[in-house]
Amino acid sequence: MTVAEPAGAESAVTLDLGGLQELVDLLAGRGYTVLGPTVRQGAVVPGRVGSLDDLPRGWGDAQEPGSYRLRRRDDEALFGYAADAISWKSVLFPSRELVWSGSRTPDGGFSIHSEEGNGGLGDPPYAVLGIRACDLHAVAIHDRVLRERAHPDAHYEARRKDAFLVTVSCSDPSGTCFCVSMGTGPRADAGYDLALTELLGERHTFLARAGSERGAEVLERLGSRPAEVGEVRAADAVVERSTQRMGRTMDTTDIRTLLYENAEHPRWDDVAGRCLSCGNCTMVCPTCFCTSTEDHTSLSGERTEHWRIWDSCFTSDFSYLHGGSVRSSTRSRYRQWMTHKLASWIDQFGTSGCVGCGRCLTWCPVGIDITEEVAAIRADPQSPPGQGERG
Amino acid sequence: MRSLQDLLAEHPFFAGLDESTVSLLVGCSVNVHYRAGEYLFHEGEPADRLFVVRRGRVALDVHMPGQAEMVVDTVDEGGVVGWSWLVPPYRWFFDARAVQEVSAVAVDATCLRAKCDEDPALGYALMQRVAGVMYHRLQSARVRLLDLYGAGRAG
Amino acid sequence: MLPRPFRVVATRPETHDTVTLELESLDGDGLPFAPGQFTMLQAFGVGEVPISISGDPGQPGRLVHTIRDVGGVTRALCEAREGDVLGVRGPYGRGWGVSDGAGGDVLVIAGGIGLAPLRAAVLEVAASRDRFGTVHVLHGARTEADVLFGDELLAWGSGAGLEVAVIVDRAATSWTGRVGLVTELLGGASFDAERTLALVCGPEVMMRFVAAGLVARGVPPDRVRLSLERNMRCGVGLCGHCQLREYLLCVDGPVLSLDAVRQQLGVREL
Numbered sequence: 001m002t003v004a005e006p007a008g009a010e011s012a013v014t015l016d017l018g019g020l021q022e023l024v025d026l027l028a029g030r031g032y033t034v035l036g037p038t039v040r041q042g043a044v045v046p047g048r049v050g051s052l053d054d055l056p057r058g059w060g061d062a063q064e065p066g067s068y069r070l071r072r073r074d075d076e077a078l079f080g081y082a083a084d085a086i087s088w089k090s091v092l093f094p095s096r097e098l099v100w101s102g103s104r105t106p107d108g109g110f111s112i113h114s115e116e117g118n119g120g121l122g123d124p125p126y127a128v129l130g131i132r133a134c135d136l137h138a139v140a141i142h143d144r145v146l147r148e149r150a151h152p153d154a155h156y157e158a159r160r161k162d163a164f165l166v167t168v169s170c171s172d173p174s175g176t177c178f179c180v181s182m183g184t185g186p187r188a189d190a191g192y193d194l195a196l197t198e199l200l201g202e203r204h205t206f207l208a209r210a211g212s213e214r215g216a217e218v219l220e221r222l223g224s225r226p227a228e229v230g231e232v233r234a235a236d237a238v239v240e241r242s243t244q245r246m247g248r249t250m251d252t253t254d255i256r257t258l259l260y261e262n263a264e265h266p267r268w269d270d271v272a273g274r275c276l277s278c279g280n281c282t283m284v285c286p287t288c289f290c291t292s293t294e295d296h297t298s299l300s301g302e303r304t305e306h307w308r309i310w311d312s313c314f315t316s317d318f319s320y321l322h323g324g325s326v327r328s329s330t331r332s333r334y335r336q337w338m339t340h341k342l343a344s345w346i347d348q349f350g351t352s353g354c355v356g357c358g359r360c361l362t363w364c365p366v367g368i369d370i371t372e373e374v375a376a377i378r379a380d381p382q383s384p385p386g387q388g389e390r391g
Numbered sequence: 392m393r394s395l396q397d398l399l400a401e402h403p404f405f406a407g408l409d410e411s412t413v414s415l416l417v418g419c420s421v422n423v424h425y426r427a428g429e430y431l432f433h434e435g436e437p438a439d440r441l442f443v444v445r446r447g448r449v450a451l452d453v454h455m456p457g458q459a460e461m462v463v464d465t466v467d468e469g470g471v472v473g474w475s476w477l478v479p480p481y482r483w484f485f486d487a488r489a490v491q492e493v494s495a496v497a498v499d500a501t502c503l504r505a506k507c508d509e510d511p512a513l514g515y516a517l518m519q520r521v522a523g524v525m526y527h528r529l530q531s532a533r534v535r536l537l538d539l540y541g542a543g544r545a546g
Numbered sequence: 547m548l549p550r551p552f553r554v555v556a557t558r559p560e561t562h563d564t565v566t567l568e569l570e571s572l573d574g575d576g577l578p579f580a581p582g583q584f585t586m587l588q589a590f591g592v593g594e595v596p597i598s599i600s601g602d603p604g605q606p607g608r609l610v611h612t613i614r615d616v617g618g619v620t621r622a623l624c625e626a627r628e629g630d631v632l633g634v635r636g637p638y639g640r641g642w643g644v645s646d647g648a649g650g651d652v653l654v655i656a657g658g659i660g661l662a663p664l665r666a667a668v669l670e671v672a673a674s675r676d677r678f679g680t681v682h683v684l685h686g687a688r689t690e691a692d693v694l695f696g697d698e699l700l701a702w703g704s705g706a707g708l709e710v711a712v713i714v715d716r717a718a719t720s721w722t723g724r725v726g727l728v729t730e731l732l733g734g735a736s737f738d739a740e741r742t743l744a745l746v747c748g749p750e751v752m753m754r755f756v757a758a759g760l761v762a763r764g765v766p767p768d769r770v771r772l773s774l775e776r777n778m779r780c781g782v783g784l785c786g787h788c789q790l791r792e793y794l795l796c797v798d799g800p801v802l803s804l805d806a807v808r809q810q811l812g813v814r815e816l
Binding site for chain 3: 102104110112114145153260289291295297304320321322326327343347
């Protein structure tokens with residue numbers, strides 16, 4: 001498969017390390033909270049970036065189902081890992097968000113006011129340096145789920161709306177990656193302000209393209225020069241190599257029908273025997289969006305805070321109804337998650353919910369591989385369950 | 392005054408039976424009437440009749456010491472009451488009480504069983520109808536057993 | 547999406563565990579709604595639950611909710627007194643679409659508390675009675691003490707030109723009505739199946755069996771509408787809890803037609 005030329009190919013420029021630092025400084029100077037990949041507690045996770053030293057220079061990762069390790073590279077790549085352990089969901093859609101707070105009024109009523117999101121890594125607007133193509137797609141998916149709705153999520157909107165996104169093409173996919181199967185990478189083709197590809201040749205440079213007007217404006221202010229043809233080709237080669245080195249593949253042909261018609265497939269019993277219902281997959285998945293609410297009331301009952309918190313369809317009471325859970329077995333909950341992610345999502349939002357980042361494979365304690373589960377059902381589909389009333 | 396032949400022929404339970412078959416049954420039948428509150432039969436009594444309800448409502452009751460008497464089923468016009476006459480020891484399982492004034496045709500069970508023995512085709516036709524009634528009553532009872540409207544459930 | 551304060555202006559116990567609350571908004575704007583819709587009703591400091599609107603759509607100034615106490619938030623709501631202030635978000639969801647029944651017969655089949663969201667539909671029908679043909683209201687309850695809106699059912703049956711029938715699972719001998727399953731009321735109802743709109747609400751099992759009975763009578767599956775229920779946290783399609791496969795019941799429902807959900811209802815633990 002040849003790598004498609006992204007828009008603006010003619011206007012690619014080259015940045016050196018100095019230019020990249022300039023980018024960080026410029027964005028910080030404009031009031032952005034600049035975030036990027038950082039190494040913390042043995043993993044690459046989002047963090048504050050003030051200088052290039054904050055980035056995971058010389059670090060790569062080794063990811064397999066149920067396994068994540070950092071490994072030392074033999075070069076000085078700044079973005080030489082595959083996917084961050086925690087996706088950028090944790091920044092734009094944090095696990096705890098204060099939605100409103102209120103207090104009782106003397107006449108027996110109460111007054112409520114909306115709360116502004118804050119805390120965590122810093123206040124918006126965010127500039128994200130180093131978001132992968134798969135994660136960029138995940139942000140676009142969250143935009144559909146949380147913004148383009150009849151009742152949008154105002155707190156996601158507040159964090160997302162001015163975010164300046166700098167994507168970096170994947171040069172070193174891991175054993176769990178399958179963005180190519182999902183059509184989401186390894187290079188982004190839309191949804192970013194700037195796109196970089198890291199080149200480790202004689203010099204350490206970055207091919208840079210703008211993907212928006214403000215991206216173009218920022219690029220103009222940086223010390224850069226037009227990219228040479230050879231550099232453009234080198235960047236394409238990086239992407240092409242990544243395309244060939246996917247750890248996994250998933251055949252998504254008619255996947256909606258496949259999963260809808262195989263709701264009683266014995267494979268679900270098989271995976272239920274392995275799944276711990278721990279919910280790790282939903283936490284690390286960049287598109288999972290399920291939440292619940294919590295009301296925290298002061299002892300006197302005078303003040304209440306209404307929080308939005310991450311929830312997972314794997315919890316035993318996620319589907320609680322009238323004295324019990326609709327999905328009380330692990331089998332039904334795993335089926336729910338996978339069917340939602342790969343099939344129902346298409347009916348709900350027009351795209352797959354999966355971006356092929358592979359995190360659910362990596363962070364599953366028992367190494368369940370969603371691509372393998374799909375393949376198993378596809379290899380031996382059951383006939384569709386009979387329709388009509390029970391006798 | 393309508394004849395028993397007419398009354399039986401027009402009742403849904405006997406729909407589809409030909410005239411001569413119905414007149415066979417007439418030989419076993421008698422018109423009965425109950426005032427509101429009167430009992431058709433009591434639990435434990437010999438089950439000797441099939442009641443074909445023409446008008447009114449019959450309640451099947453169970454009495455429980457220390458608790459209010461409960462109605463577990465009602466049969467309205469177009470329905471039939473009683474099939475304990477079919478299965479030994481031929482004893483009524485519940486009480487049957489007229490809720491309102493009831494007009495019915497009582498078909499004698501001994502006579503009916505004898506006619507079914509003589510004429511298996513008639514026996515089969517009647518068993519089909521009885522099975523049909525039982526099928527619907529059993530489904531109704533099973534679903535009510537789930538107590539769908541009970542506490543802690545979808546009400 | 548902040549809750550609006552509504553004051554409780556009347557409370558009425560309906561059965562041993564069910565209470566009707568009548569609410570008026572503090573801002574005076576009321577709550578226009580379509581029958582079948584719900585609000586996220588909040589007991590300040592306790593929590594929020596989805597409750598169907600049981601009131602008259604022709605009187606949006608008075609928000610009416612009939613609530614069954616099943617613990618937690620619903621208990622707090624059932625214990626609300628006149629003068630208390632509750633939070634309201636909504637109305638949300640897709641309603642019954644009563645006007646789709648115009649020109650034909652209408653069946654309203656309610657099991658237990660399911661009569662609450664259907665009351666609003668019946669009131670809408672009664673308000674323009676001549677647009678509809680024969681209208682049956684069939685209500686099943688646990689016992690005679692659990693029959694909901696008993697006086698109103700009587701009034702509908704005698705004054706409003708509706709055919710009303712009630713049946714209970716079991717009863718004390720003082721009950722002179724029918725005993726049995728609500729599906730048994732279909733047999734005695736006469737209606738033109740092909741031109742009927744059937745609105746069904748109650749426990750999901752009950753709705754499945756009623757739906758089977760309706761289809762057996764010849765009502766087209768796309769003219770049988772069910773009000774489905776799942777756990778809801780947000781009511782606006784964002785929290786993901788109320789999914790029934792591809793449907794978000796708070797947005798695509800809670801009212802969905804039988805042909806749209808038949809396959810889904812047939813899968814255990816979906």
